[in-house]
Amino acid sequence: MHRRTTQLRHRSPARMLGLALIPLLAACPEPQPDMRPPTEQPAAEVRPEPRVAPAPERDLPAMAITVDDLPWVGPLPPGMSRLEATDSILAALAAHDATATAFVNCDRVPPGAPVLRRWLQAGHQLGNHTSGHLDLNRADPAAWAADAMSCDAFLRELTGHDAIPFRYPYLHRGHTVERYRVGRETIDAMSAPVAPVTIESLDWVMNNDYVAALQAGDQARARTIADAYIDHILRASSHYQQVAGERLGRDVAHIILLHANALLAHNLRHLLRLLAQEGFRFITLEAALRDPVYHLDDDYLGPLGISWLYRIPPAAPELFQWDRAERDRLRALAR
Numbered sequence: 039m040h041r042r043t044t045q046l047r048h049r050s051p052a053r054m055l056g057l058a059l060i061p062l063l064a065a066c067p068e069p070q071p072d073m074r075p076p077t078e079q080p081a082a083e084v085r086p087e088p089r090v091a092p093a094p095e096r097d098l099p100a101m102a103i104t105v106d107d108l109p110w111v112g113p114l115p116p117g118m119s120r121l122e123a124t125d126s127i128l129a130a131l132a133a134h135d136a137t138a139t140a141f142v143n144c145d146r147v148p149p150g151a152p153v154l155r156r157w158l159q160a161g162h163q164l165g166n167h168t169s170g171h172l173d174l175n176r177a178d179p180a181a182w183a184a185d186a187m188s189c190d191a192f193l194r195e196l197t198g199h200d201a202i203p204f205r206y207p208y209l210h211r212g213h214t215v216e217r218y219r220v221g222r223e224t225i226d227a228m229s230a231p232v233a234p235v236t237i238e239s240l241d242w243v244m245n246n247d248y249v250a251a252l253q254a255g256d257q258a259r260a261r262t263i264a265d266a267y268i269d270h271i272l273r274a275s276s277h278y279q280q281v282a283g284e285r286l287g288r289d290v291a292h293i294i295l296l297h298a299n300a301l302l303a304h305n306l307r308h309l310l311r312l313l314a315q316e317g318f319r320f321i322t323l324e325a326a327l328r329d330p331v332y333h334l335d336d337d338y339l340g341p342l343g344i345s346w347l348y349r350i351p352p353a354a355p356e357l358f359q360w361d362r363a364e365r366d367r368l369r370a371l372a373r
């Protein structure tokens with residue numbers, strides 16, 4: 039596997055933008071690497087592997103559950119309303135005493151926001167996923183910023199909270215310096231904690247095929263896809279634990295990305311049971327973000343929407359080949 043070049047190391051977006059202290063760090067009492075006096079800074083050419091304070095091992099493995107694309111994405115499970123499908127997800131979370139953060143596309147919220155109110159009533163947190171799910175790598179930057187700000191304002195009003203967590207659509211943080219800067223400045227203006235993802239799930243690859251099988255009355259095929267979905271998330275969790283071990287010498291408090299879709303509504307309870315059997319404790323996003331891994335620089339500038347564990351210095355976008363292979367495997371299975 040090829041290693042990144044020194045030249046690429048110099049392209050750390052956080053360093054280019056002088057963003058030594060992003061809002062996430064405000065709550066962190068530990069001195070940050072960029073706060074060291076200049077004399078203690080190692081030369082760029084010999085920058086060491088990231089130094090991260092050890093997490094309390096007794097608290098790991100742990101995982102914060104995040105659900106994107108509220109109020110709903112993709113077709114509904116046959117015979118279920120959007121609220122019924124939402125209640126199914128919430129019941130699964132309650133059965134495992136898990137408090138999730140759910141990221142909203144505010145333009146897709148109907149009057150009265152019934153689904154969002156259900157999530158809030160159940161004790162979960164809402165986050166900003168931009169109003170229209172705009173892609174920072176493609177949208178007009180000013181339009182992207184306005185879209186993010188409008189969703190933030192909507193959620194502040196709805197929840198009565200400030201500092202609404204933010205998740206980039208497609209995990210795209212801007213593939214040029216200019217776009218990256220717009221993203222960061224917008225998020226800073228909202229005083230929003232960014233919610234990175236360590237465990238990406240590719241549920242969207244199979245979701246439509248799953249619903250199509252159910253609609254066709256093909257229970258066997260639907261079961262096959264559901265099993266592949268659950269197996270995939272267990273495989274991904276294990277993969278990213280391994281990546282954390284290889285890159286940091288320890289596991290991290292993970293943040294998993296799921297979607298508010300039919301596969302989740304039907305399978306979350308079983309999935310959480312299996313993850314708990316693997317040893318995962320379910321923690322809040324806020325608790326996960328206390329892991330020092332999230333205080334490291336973002337070292338990746340490019341087009342991919344990738345795990346935080348690939349973005350930490352030295353960025354390792356080549357590791358995304360695992361995700362590509364997994365996506366191809368799932369596509370073949372669902373077909």
Ligand SMILES: [Zn+2]
Nearest residue numbers: 106107207208
């Ligand atoms: Zn999304």
